[in-house]
Amino acid sequence: MELMKLAIKKLEDRGVTIEDIAEVTLFLQEQYIEGLNLEECTKAVMQVMEKRETINAVLTGIAIDEVAEKGLIDKEVCDLITEDASLYGIDEILALSIVNVHGSIALTNFGYSDKLKPGIVKVIDNMGKEKVRCTTFLDDLISAIAASAASRLAHYGVDEYK
């Protein structure tokens, strides 16, 4: 539980709140569930956050972003990560750790969010592009958590989250 709090704090330190992620979930799922609201999405996001796979992926991914940003690793590897060339690919793989345990709906929603970059995903992606921060792993983590919460809503129904 302590590690979950740390994961949420690290997300906030990097500019991402649970509510920001819930808004992405709402965007992904509102066309399928009539009347779905942000509060229900927030609860679903929190259930995704409780999972060990999510906590480990968030803590590891943000740690890589941070050491790349600070230049604490070999310059070539730093460049590889901070440039986030479309062919780097390790960021999407790490996010799979979260997505896989939430089934096929999480997987397709992850791909969709990763390409479309709704809400906070775009904000974070731009921070990376403008070299404000290294956000290579962060934007994929957000898409993965939001997509997994969308999958939970689809599987268990919104009544679970009222």
Next chain:
Amino acid sequence: MELMKLAIKKLEDRGVTIEDIAEVTLFLQEQYIEGLNLEECTKAVMQVMEKRETINAVLTGIAIDEVAEKGLIDKEVCDLITEDASLYGIDEILALSIVNVHGSIALTNFGYSDKLKPGIVKVIDNMGKEKVRCTTFLDDLISAIAASAASRLAHYGVDEYK
């Protein structure tokens, strides 16, 4: 090579040409590669079709659609497949067989195409919804092949396909 021809023929029998799939690839990739045309996309799609993983997935997926359509398997399983409830999920998993061997770009494009249903994907999906045919596996196969061809274009560059 004989099996590849059979896979292409089966796709055509179910209403999908290589060019239809290439159009989805063009849709997915044209914003990243200036001047990308349908011929280049068609060549990339053909390279995806040559892969054993693609051939096996296409032949198996279409075989399941066919036996479900004809009622040759247990009624409960038939219903499960023909209804293609969003929670079935085996169709997306089978498509991963094609997508995985083409890397992260293929994966995210697959999710994107599966949600957005551009061109022939929508046509085939509608055929399934209107119970004209069972197309549960077919639409995911199309998205997977198109997304993998998009990934090839991103990895190897369009010059490879001129």
Next chain:
Amino acid sequence: MELMKLAIKKLEDRGVTIEDIAEVTLFLQEQYIEGLNLEECTKAVMQVMEKRETINAVLTGIAIDEVAEKGLIDKEVCDLITEDASLYGIDEILALSIVNVHGSIALTNFGYSDKLKPGIVKVIDNMGKEKVRCTTFLDDLISAIAASAASRLAHYGVDEYK
């Protein structure tokens, strides 16, 4: 719940009991949990069986084995499946549907069981090799369920299953 019962019945019809699968789980996990017994493994296997991903994969995989066995699909595809050449690969992919939702421990145990073929996995694999039945998908399904139950035991501890 009806579909879970059907999935268990189909496994039994093909020669596989829940206890057979629990024995594979016991083999995979007994070195890590002192005093682990078959009853606890059986309970863990039953929890894996309750998951929609497991039910759908079992029902679909066995349906393919059956139609291939009966020759109800194109001869070339039938041959592809019944021969279960090491390069076919769709059987392992389908099993991933079960394994993925149970995390990394399930994944590595699946690979291990698929190569080593402990207990019932070997029995079923031999049935396929001797052409008694088509068991191409069945042996991978067993490994996937057993490995996922092993992962549950590792994650939640054996006390959950006493």
Next chain:
Amino acid sequence: MELMKLAIKKLEDRGVTIEDIAEVTLFLQEQYIEGLNLEECTKAVMQVMEKRETINAVLTGIAIDEVAEKGLIDKEVCDLITEDASLYGIDEILALSIVNVHGSIALTNFGYSDKLKPGIVKVIDNMGKEKVRCTTFLDDLISAIAASAASRLAHYGVDEYK
């Protein structure tokens, strides 16, 4: 190509040569290919090393091991990684980046090698256990590369590597 050389150098700096990995491949594949020798396995390993997915995974995974070893990241995350609890799981996910592009045979061999720890995999795993170095990601990278080379040998035949 420069990055491939760097990846090989980083592996060597951490105590792993290409030949060490080729020995794992030989162990995995010799029962299936009569007369398979270390030279052929070495060539197959080198082809896996050339892939962008491998290079990126190796450089990223070793970078994480290094920063965790040096304590350059948050203590809680450091502990999470250096302890390499069986439930951490991100190391196996990163290795999937290599394994996935090489198909199903690579996947099952990866799980097998990860559990059995043949040759250098055990040596490196022990280094981690004895806290000589942080090797959490390194042992999975080795299993993934060796398993992918085994898959190449199975797919393309040994003649390709003579």
